[in-house]
Amino acid sequence: MKKALLVSAIILLWGLTGPHVIVSLDKTTYAHWERPELTVRNIGLMPITFGQGYLIYRWENGSWVKVRQGLVFTLPIYTVLPFSSWKQKIRLVYLPTNQSIGDPRYYPPLPPGRYRVVKEVCGWPRGCQNFSVEFEVTG
Secondary structure (H helix, E strand, C coil): CHHHHHHHHHHHHHHHCCCCEEEEECCCEEECCCCCEEEEEECCCCCEEECCCCEEEEEECCEEEECCCCCCCCCCCEEECCCEEEEEECCCECCCCCCCCCCCCCCCECCCEEEEEEEEEEECCCEEEEEEEEEEEEC
8 A cells, every 4th residue: 555655756856856858869979971860758747848940059268158040830739648758860960151931042061060059848737848869960
């Protein structure tokens, strides 16, 4: 009886402290021409939701600086049930400062360096949170 109560309390606390999410990439190092695969895993007890969008940051002079991407994302909202996952390919490109979003010109690849991709994930009870994973781009 005591064990059942303890297990129930642990499960309840786990559910109330969510969302429990792991964001990962298929590798840690990429060539600039590769398309990393981002995986969002729901390891919690409640469904999570998120969109297609993501942000990329570059490590420069001791801090993270947002990369101008120039990418336009569609509006679907994805729902991932407990103990399930979802995958998407990301692009390792940036938008030069003299171009605007949607400009049909070629977006150059990210230069070599240390980066992180950030994905906003929403779930009960804490609402929306940012989850990130670091990676490296080589020449």
